[in-house]
Amino acid sequence: xxxxxxxxxxxxxxxxxxxxxxxxxxxxxxxxxxxxxxxxxxxxxxxxxxxxxxxxxxxxxxxxxxxxxxxxxxxxxxxxxxxxxxxxx
Numbered sequence: 001x002x003x004x005x006x007x008x009x010x011x012x013x014x015x016x017x018x019x020x021x022x023x024x025x026x027x028x029x030x031x032x033x034x035x036x037x038x039x040x041x042x043x044x045x046x047x048x049x050x051x052x053x054x055x056x057x058x059x060x061x062x063x064x065x066x067x068x069x070x071x072x073x074x075x076x077x078x079x080x081x082x083x084x085x086x087x088x089x
Contacts, residue, residue: 004028004036008043018044038068042078049081058087065089 001010007024010016025040026033045060061078066089068075082089 005039008040011043011047018047034067035069035072038064038072039074042068042074045078045081049085054085058082058085061085061087062089 002024004024004027007016007021011018011021021040021044022037025036028036041060041064045057045064048054048060049057061081064074064078065082068078079089
């Protein structure tokens with residue numbers, strides 16, 4: 001139960017921390033790390049937003065928007081969240 005993206009699932013189940021998810025994402029080849037960090041930042045940002053931590057959510061959405069491939073749904077999601085929050089990417 002540690003293979004990516006299981007840490008994200010564990011986060012939403014309350015079994016892991018945002019920090020643990022970001023650490024888990026930062027493994028593998030350079031391309032794998034970039035893709036996993038993109039996903040991790042978006043989903044950790046979503047959780048921060050749900051918890052009312054807007055500044056942290058915006059920071060993570062900006063990182064996701066900057067680092068995610070445009071073909072990733074997390075890129076589109078980060079851009080949409082920033083727009084909804086009236087923030088620039």
